[in-house]
Amino acid sequence: MGRWEPNASGRLREAALELYVERGFDNTTVAEIADRAGLTARTFFRHFADKREVLFAGSNTLLERLRGALDEAPDVASPMEAAVAALGTASAELTQHRDYARRRQSVITANAELRERELVKMATLSTTITTSLGAKGVPEADAHMAAEVAIAVFRVAFERWLTDQPERPLTEVIDESLLHLRALAAPAP
Template sequence: MGRWKPDARGRLEQAALELYAELGFERTTVKDIARRAELTERTFFRHFTDKREVLFPASQPLEAGLVAAVREIPAGQEPLETLMAALRTLPGALADRRELARRRSAIVAATPVLQERELAKMASLTDALARELRERGVAELPAQLAAESAAAVFRTAFTRWIAPDEAPAELGVLLDRSLAELQHVVAAG
């Protein structure tokens, strides 16, 4: 294995992304990832439960972070305003992960089993946000509609944020634009 190098987890993530892009997700093994990262399979399993988790390590922290952000927002705002304020805390946390998110998104889009995992992750996030709104006293239907709307705004903004273009907009700006578009669609009936 050679001399010890720092950041085993980061090296495993990098190796996995490279191999998924080169060989495809299905054809890449944990052994391949560990070998590329110059680590052992045992080290891989210290950091990840399986090869899918390499692509989804941030789902629980993202959900927990957004729920915590909702809890920090003063009561009295409309449900969607509350969730949008929570979403606006994300750009700083994700700013340095844009290229990683692009690469990850391409791999997920090319692999049906990963698309299913991505949908489950978003459903869990939406449920957590709706539950938090209900705990703040919002009725069931408005809480669910606000959570679904906020999730749609986030997905739309995030997709635009990782799209390859010459002059990329910041995620916060794209969140606001996506919300404005949603409000326009709703107002137009």
């Protein structure tokens, strides 16, 4: 086994996703993932707590990017604009990994336990946005509303981005979705 080859974590993520797509999440074992990656199960557990975490390993990085983007948001931006823009900035790297994101989402959609974990991740993002906006002086109720709506915009945009043809940057789809929300919220003529 090539256990000392570089990028064990990336190889494990790719092997896991391949197996989850082929066999389903519940029908895949850690030993099979490690074997597909050319590693040992012991190496797997050095990188991930369990087989779910292979799909959610980037969550802490996403949270840090989100906090950073919110800290850098201009003071003239509305809480809503700041929250949506921060989500776009934090997730901009996904544009380079659309195929992986599409396959990952199909695995999550097919499994109730993973859908629940994804909802927890979205709730954590919302809490982070609420806290960051509050630190910028936005009243708590307004910060919470902006965070929840921003998460909704992001989720709708993400789903569209996965299927849109031709392929466009995720940030472009997020911006377009926010404009669409504004149009929906505008008073009827």
